[in-house]
Amino acid sequence: MDRFEWGNGNLLQGETQVKQQHGVRLHDGTDKTAFDRGIITLTSHRLIWTDSVQQTTLVTLPLSLVLYAEEVPAGRGKSPRVAFHLHPAPPNKPPGPVMMSAHSYIQLSFKEGGETEPKAIHAGIVGIERNLEKKWRDTDENISQAFEDLNKLMKKAKEMVDLSRTIANKIKDKQGSITEDETVQFKSYLLSLGIANPVTRETHGTGTKYHEELAKQLSDVLTKPIEESGGMMALSDVYCRINRARGMELLSPDDLVDACRQFEALRLPLRLRVFNSGVMVIELVSKGEEAIIRQTAELLNEKKTLSPDELSQSTGISILLAKGRLLAAEEAGQACRDESVEGIRFFPNLFLNPPTR
């Protein structure tokens, strides 16, 4: 009974009356309350009990608090009842007739019939639930539609990019009658669209002047910090550090990656390395790296075959580092791999250095 609030007989905005029944008594759980001989009104929002005599005495129960309704089997001499199981009261519930109730359900007893009406209440609740569901579905559809528009936009953008690529290629091949000036102008349009200089063969390999300059800058700034953190730093860390240092004119991730790809070509002492897992790091190219590869290859020749575990044991380095060295040797063509159920193992690269018979 502590879920009820005092009411004033006014309907809420948008509230409509559904059903009314006379001769209804409210029970707190199974206990009788003073709210006897009343009119129970089911609206679209609430359950309202009004005293038949004192029409100003009115208590209301929001339907949102009703969990479910069930018929209570009638006892001898007792009027038929319906129980409403309720949700707990919300913390800021307006004052009502009862402060605290031990029961989380109420019962309505029907002296003048109408006990089957609660089914209508139930139906009313289901109806409200259906309305809510419909609202959610509509919202969902709206969002999907909005995304469809976005997809269409992206498709158009792709077509634009493809078109400009085609034109860029045509310029490259000097087809069509385009003047020098127009060529320069078009190239600048392409750049603003994000397509690198079409004259260079691929954005991947050679990149723009901007990325080259950026690469030199990065190398100056990053060499010492990377040295200090053991010769290797995750690209995400690099990204954060660089942008924190810049303050303004932040680098985009794409620009960072493209600049890093230029390290090798520009003979800078850093390298972008992508692991199989997709993780990207910037690492120092130490003069020692080639020596380590050579050392690993020699060890491989001596032992005929090595697993990362075996290498780690014989050189006293961690298994992860040992695997890294073997992979580096493989990359340099000094080793080849053997994958089996037992794991991965490396051999001298006899494919490139065949055994003499």
Next chain:
Amino acid sequence: MASFQWPWQYEFPPFFTLQPNLETKKKQVAAWCDLVLAYHKHHKIFNLDVKESQSSPLFNNTKIDRKLSTDAIYSILEELRVKGNIEWTDKTRAQCLVMWRTPEEWGNLIYRWASGCGMTNTVCTLYELAHGDDTKREEFFGLDDWLLKRALRTLEKQRKAEIMSFGTSEGVKFF
């Protein structure tokens, strides 16, 4: 028939793992292509069923407990297809024809034999050609019918031969 001589790679475990290093992979796949063709040539087999091949000694060396994955097998077969040595019999790539010599190469071999024996301007049946006493020592002895015909057709294009049919059997005339 002498037993097949496996190349040194066959005993080398990494041979059965498709190498990630491109340069290394090139050498590896080339070696596999040679092996596949040599194996089929030795056993005079002209076709390959991918599923069966997985368990054949060709791709499965039980001695070192290593075998090629299906992906690796398809990579090698694709390389052979590009070189003209195999041909898929259907879109599902379940089976293929194996030509350790291309039809042109076969055609030339056959024609060399034919003109060497003075067989020009005479007719011989396809059966005689591939299974006769006269050709026992020739490499094309035992050639599958479909491949024999393809070979002869390349000669036809060069006007060096003409395929004819007599009732149920077929023959060829060399010019």
